[in-house]
Amino acid sequence: MSKIYTKTGDKGRTGTFSGRMGKGEQLAEALGAIDELNSWVGICRMQLPTSPPLPSIEKELKRIQTNLLTIGSGLAGSEKRLSNREIKRLELLIDRLTEDLPKLSNFIYPVGHLQVARAVCRRAERETVRFMNEDLKFKNKSMPVLKYLNRLSDALFTMGRWINNKTGIEEEVWRGKF
Numbered sequence: 646m647s648k649i650y651t652k653t654g655d656k657g658r659t660g661t662f663s664g665r666m667g668k669g670e671q672l673a674e675a676l677g678a679i680d681e682l683n684s685w686v687g688i689c690r691m692q693l694p695t696s697p698p699l700p701s702i703e704k705e706l707k708r709i710q711t712n713l714l715t716i717g718s719g720l721a722g723s724e725k726r727l728s729n730r731e732i733k734r735l736e737l738l739i740d741r742l743t744e745d746l747p748k749l750s751n752f753i754y755p756v757g758h759l760q761v762a763r764a765v766c767r768r769a770e771r772e773t774v775r776f777m778n779e780d781l782k783f784k785n786k787s788m789p790v791l792k793y794l795n796r797l798s799d800a801l802f803t804m805g806r807w808i809n810n811k812t813g814i815e816e817e818v819w820r821g822k823f
Contacts, residue, residue, distance in 0.1 A: 663722030675776040676717055678769035683713040685762040686801075692758050694812050702804060705738060709797065716790050720776070727789045735796040742807040752819040759805030763798050770794040 658665050659673060690706045693699050708731075718725045755764070773794060809816065 661721035671772070671776045671779050672720065675769070675772040676720060678765065678772040679713055679717045679720070682762060682765045682769045683710050683717075685758065685765050686710050686713065689758045689762055689801075694808065697811060699808065699811070702808065705800075705804070708734075709800075712793065716793065719790070720773070727793055729789050729792075732789060732792050732796055735793070735800045739796070739800050739803045742803045746803070746806055746810055747816070752821075753806075754817045754819055755805075756814060756817070757805045757809060759801050759808065763801035763805065766794060766798040766801055770798065 657669070661672070661676075686706055686709050690703055690710075693703055693706075712727060712731050715725050715727050719727065755761075770791065773790060777791070806816065
């Protein structure tokens with residue numbers, strides 16, 4: 646087995662399918678945020694309550710991780726692309742879970758790992774937008790990526806609410822003043 650360390654990044658550069666780049670470049674920021682999001686989704690998978698068992702949510706979270714790996718790979722220059730079907734899949738998931746939840750008319754306090762993943766997802770989306778604004782060759786090809794990340798933050802929010810609801814964690818409404 647080869648060693649995990651290569652020492653090729655010691656001078657602040659890293660490699661992608663497209664070649665080497667500085668670790669401070671916007672693509673590196675976007676890839677890092679997507680990687681962090683994927684790690685948070687992994688934490689969410691491992692922290693799912695066992696009572697009641699939620700195998701459908703675990704399956705959805707794993708699929709999300711697969712899609713995030715595809716997105717990162719595509720941004721890094723591979724030929725892998727996200728299918729528009731994955732966006733529709735998230736929309737159907739959101740709709741299905743929302744049917745089973747109380748209607749929201751106020752902000753609620755974010756509670757749980759999925760809400761952290763949602764916040765990281767929003768940052769990953771912003772970093773990806775910044776990268777696409779800099780690199781026009783990705784701008785047109787990667788619109789499904791932006792749509793997916795946008796829907797994903799909604800899906801993570803909804804899954805978090807749904808799990809809290811199923812496990813008896815009450816939503817706390819924020820009653821702040823504007």
